[in-house]
Amino acid sequence: MDRRMHLVGKVALVTGGASGMGCGFAEALLKAAAKVCIADINVETGVATESDLRQQYGHENVMFSKCNITSATEFEAVFKRTKEAFGGIDIVVNNAGIGGETDENWEQTVDVNMKGTLRGLRLAMYYLSVEHGGRGGCIVNVASMTGLNPNPLSPVYGCTKAGIIHATRCYVVSEAAKKSNIRLNVLCPAFVDTPMFRRLAAGDATQTIGGDQTAVTAFIERIGVLSTEEVSVALIDILTDETRNGLILRCAKKTGNVYSTLTVQDV
Numbered sequence: 001m002d003r004r005m006h007l008v009g010k011v012a013l014v015t016g017g018a019s020g021m022g023c024g025f026a027e028a029l030l031k032a033a034a035k036v037c038i039a040d041i042n043v044e045t046g047v048a049t050e051s052d053l054r055q056q057y058g059h060e061n062v063m064f065s066k067c068n069i070t071s072a073t074e075f076e077a078v079f080k081r082t083k084e085a086f087g088g089i090d091i092v093v094n095n096a097g098i099g100g101e102t103d104e105n106w107e108q109t110v111d112v113n114m115k116g117t118l119r120g121l122r123l124a125m126y127y128l129s130v131e132h133g134g135r136g137g138c139i140v141n142v143a144s145m146t147g148l149n150p151n152p153l154s155p156v157y158g159c160t161k162a163g164i165i166h167a168t169r170c171y172v173v174s175e176a177a178k179k180s181n182i183r184l185n186v187l188c189p190a191f192v193d194t195p196m197f198r199r200l201a202a203g204d205a206t207q208t209i210g211g212d213q214t215a216v217t218a219f220i221e222r223i224g225v226l227s228t229e230e231v232s233v234a235l236i237d238i239l240t241d242e243t244r245n246g247l248i249l250r251c252a253k254k255t256g257n258v259y260s261t262l263t264v265q266d267v
């Protein structure tokens, strides 16, 4: 039996899609002939990315929608607009996220990464569920390798990513997911060459605690850095292979892509 989900004509909503990994995901989806809404807080970059992608993949296949994922009103409006413009939603990639560990910005890290992603997850479950007019589909939440492994330089960021992994795990076993045939998986990349990564590599002290740039540099050298295209290949594999459900996909330059199960044995 063919277990491939064909992406032709499928509708995807990608948060944080104006730049970095999210922009790479949007482009990979468009190459596979899906339709994409990129939702992002950054209007200037969002509009520029929309224009660039429209030129390459067709005006009718791409839209940008301004959205701060910490705002319930803005986030809900993006789901509504995407459904109205493209006739439904099949794929949600909860990708938007930030780093920040200082006294001034750590709570914002929690608000965006944890509360924002939970909001996206709840909205995705609603819009994909058959009882609310959806048609099932696939949700991919972007966490990080730091959500799995202890990392002394970014405990807040790591906690938010661990939270995203656990939230995904809870929804995977939900009746709602089973009833509507909604697949949920979590992507855990190590370093990826994006604006966020470049700020970290350049010594942005607001992203880590301790300010030990030597440790950060050594860590980056040991782990290696993926391109956004490499992570996008991993995303497309999750989306197209319908047997992929309830999984963590670790992606790292030196160790490659490794799948493991999200669910644990019942006690």
Ligand SMILES: NC(=O)C1=CN([C@@H]2O[C@H](COP(=O)(O)OP(=O)(O)OC[C@H]3O[C@@H](n4cnc5c(N)ncnc54)[C@H](O)[C@@H]3O)[C@@H](O)[C@H]2O)C=CC1
Pocket (backbone or CB within 6 Å): 015, 016, 017, 018, 019, 020, 021, 022, 039, 040, 041, 042, 045, 067, 068, 069, 070, 095, 096, 097, 098, 099, 112, 116, 142, 143, 144, 145, 188, 189, 190, 191, 192, 193, 194, 195, 196, 197
């Ligand atoms: N770059 C890396 O090495 C890694 C990044 N990640 C995660 O991947 C995701 C994407 O990261 P990058 O592309 O590296 O970051 P980036 O900073 O390059 O891009 C993030 C995008 O999200 C948008 N964004 C930020 N806050 C937002 C908000 N409140 N509402 C809507 N959009 C918002 C930004 O405007 C930007 O376009 C994040 O969740 C990040 O934590 C995970 C592992 C590795």
Ligand SMILES: CCCCCC(=O)/C=C/[C@H]1[C@H](O)CC(=O)[C@@H]1CCCCCCC(=O)O
Pocket (backbone or CB within 6 Å): 098, 099, 100, 101, 143, 144, 145, 146, 151, 152, 153, 154, 157, 189, 190, 191, 192, 196, 197, 200, 207, 208, 215, 216, 219, 223
């Ligand atoms: C294997 C870990 C990969 C981490 C990839 C990632 O999500 C990077 C995120 C950084 C973000 O810019 C804000 C941070 O605080 C993140 C992690 C910083 C990692 C430094 C690790 C140094 C060490 O543990 O020695």
